Amino acid sequence: MKLTVNGEETSLAEGLTVGELLVAQAVKMPEMVSVELNGEIVRQSEFGTTNVSEGDTIEFLYFMGGGRGAD
Amino acid sequence: MKRATAAIHAGSISSDTSGATAVPVYQTVSYAYPRAEELANVFAGTAPGYIYTRIANPTTTALEIGLNQLEGGIGCIATSSGMAAIASVVMGLVKSGDEIVAAQGIFGGTVSLLENLLGRFGVTTRLVDASDVGVMAAALTDKTRVVFVETIGNPRLDVPDIQAISGLTHRANIPLVVDSTATTPILVRPGQFGADLVVHSTSKFINGHGTALGGAIIDTGNYDWSAGPFADIVERSKTARQMAFLSHLRNQIYRDLGGCPAPMNSFLMLQGVETLSVRMAWHCANARRLAQFLFDHPEVAWANYPGLETHPHHSRVVDQFGGLGGGLLTFGLGDQSRAFRFIDALRLARNSANLGDAKTLVIHPASTIFHEYDTERQQQMAVTADMIRVSVGIEDFEDIQADFERALKASK
Numbered sequence: 079m080k081l082t083v084n085g086e087e088t089s090l091a092e093g094l095t096v097g098e099l100l101v102a103q104a105v106k107m108p109e110m111v112s113v114e115l116n117g118e119i120v121r122q123s124e125f126g127t128t129n130v131s132e133g134d135t136i137e138f139l140y141f142m143g144g145g146r147g148a149d
Numbered sequence: 150m151k152r153a154t155a156a157i158h159a160g161s162i163s164s165d166t167s168g169a170t171a172v173p174v175y176q177t178v179s180y181a182y183p184r185a186e187e188l189a190n191v192f193a194g195t196a197p198g199y200i201y202t203r204i205a206n207p208t209t210t211a212l213e214i215g216l217n218q219l220e221g222g223i224g225c226i227a228t229s230s231g232m233a234a235i236a237s238v239v240m241g242l243v244k245s246g247d248e249i250v251a252a253q254g255i256f257g258g259t260v261s262l263l264e265n266l267l268g269r270f271g272v273t274t275r276l277v278d279a280s281d282v283g284v285m286a287a288a289l290t291d292k293t294r295v296v297f298v299e300t301i302g303n304p305r306l307d308v309p310d311i312q313a314i315s316g317l318t319h320r321a322n323i324p325l326v327v328d329s330t331a332t333t334p335i336l337v338r339p340g341q342f343g344a345d346l347v348v349h350s351t352s353k354f355i356n357g358h359g360t361a362l363g364g365a366i367i368d369t370g371n372y373d374w375s376a377g378p379f380a381d382i383v384e385r386s387k388t389a390r391q392m393a394f395l396s397h398l399r400n401q402i403y404r405d406l407g408g409c410p411a412p413m414n415s416f417l418m419l420q421g422v423e424t425l426s427v428r429m430a431w432h433c434a435n436a437r438r439l440a441q442f443l444f445d446h447p448e449v450a451w452a453n454y455p456g457l458e459t460h461p462h463h464s465r466v467v468d469q470f471g472g473l474g475g476g477l478l479t480f481g482l483g484d485q486s487r488a489f490r491f492i493d494a495l496r497l498a499r500n501s502a503n504l505g506d507a508k509t510l511v512i513h514p515a516s517t518i519f520h521e522y523d524t525e526r527q528q529q530m531a532v533t534a535d536m537i538r539v540s541v542g543i544e545d546f547e548d549i550q551a552d553f554e555r556a557l558k559a560s561k
Contacts, residue, residue, distance in 0.1 A: 106163075106196070106197050106198075107163050107164070107197045107198070108163055109162060109163055109210055109211070109214055110197050110205075110210060111197065112223065112224060112391075112392050114390055114391065117390075118391070119223040119224075119370055119390075119391045119392070121218075121221060121222075121223070122214060122217060122218055123150060123155065123218050123221070137390065139389060139390060139392050140194070140197040141224065141389055141392040141395050141396035141399050141400070
């Protein structure tokens with residue numbers, strides 16, 4: 079399926095959860111990342127149960143001392 | 150994961166590959182990178198990473214993840230104390246000329262921060278009866294930028310209707326800050342009732358053992374920072390999106406105030422978080438029994454506990470806290486001298502300025518926590534000359550009751 083991850087169109091396997099997406103994208107320091115799915119923050123407790131679908135827009139946000147949104 | 154499980158399995162740290170089942174204490178000030186470009190990228194915000202413990206620390210991150218998960222928020226910042234949490238939140242929202250509306254009966258330290266410290270910078274605080282939404286509504290002006298209440302007022306032990314207040318604040322586009330120290334996320338998630346920001350003194354029930362000071366700020370995700378009256382946060386939301394407020398704190402306000410926790414304290418806090426669910430159940434059960442005992446006791450002039458059916462806000466305790474009234478109660482024996490004799494006669498309970506410890510604690514608020522305020526102000530804050538505040542611990546109840554029974558007799 080095709081989705082937009084951090085502004086880039088990406089092709090991924092079907093049926094991934096947000097947690098699996100973080101692993102598939104080799105996201106560094108996953109405990110520091112906030113995940114925005116189609117404009118809404120996904121609760122960390124829901125990483126394992128929220129699926130990403132065709133056409134979704136995902137942003138990885140880091141708000142700690144570095145990461146997008148910092149000064 | 151349900152709440153007790155989530156509390157025990159708080160976040161792990163990706164940088165630790167030892168397999169340690171306890172979160173390591175990263176007792177470090179700073180973090181080194183092999184290449185200059187890497188550190189530059191972290192500062193620039195194009196790569197994640199740690200820079201300096203005043204900004205963020207891995208042990209503290211684990212705590213923040215755990216607390217955020219318990220609160221059901223979108224993110225959490227842990228601080229050095231409850232006051233640092235409140236200061237960071239409020240100072241991140243108000244400027245000179247702005248106003249704050251806060252509940253009467255909130256912690257004296259918070260009142261002092263708002264009136265004395267922020268008063269120096271041209272911020273006006275109005276204290277109002279939070280149990281009356283009409284009164285709160287009347288206090289709001291076009292300069293109001295924060296509304297602040299406690300889930301259970303300390304020591305008034307009033308219980309505001311968070312949903313009703315949030316209806317008011319959302320219509321006015323003002324962030325509602327709820328101090329949930331007395332309840333913790335085990336009794337209530339204020340975000341579910343419309344709160345925008347939740348603060349804690351984690352030094353209390355969350356630490357649970359009187360060993361570490363700390364605070365926490367959780368963004369519930371309910372406030373649309375891109376549409377608020379905070380121009381700098383609106384600007385930040387263009388890149389930080391819903392995380393704009395937490396980013397505003399982490400990368401500026403909280404960072405520059407320096408109210409960061411020591412890594413060891415975050416570790417101790419994690420210890421407390423693990424047992425928070427069972428401890429709160431026990432605190433509430435003991436407090437309820439002690440409140441009933443005092444309420445029924447002929448020597449006791451009055452007793453106040455939100456978990457008693459006779460409490461005027463008991464229905465809110467049921468709706469918001471599942472019927473659990475927390476671990477704090479107050480009672481009076483008629484005057485200050487008898488209060489002092491009672492406290493002196495206790496052998497198990499400790500006379501101390503803290504709450505939420507595993508040990509039962511008592512204090513006479515008027516001569517201690519509120520001693521800076523004159524009688525009239527004390528009464529506004531629901532502090533009477535005879536009031537004794539009890540933070541009921543998790544000892545065997547029979548021992549707590551026996552201690553109180555003996556001291557009541559001895560104080561006559």
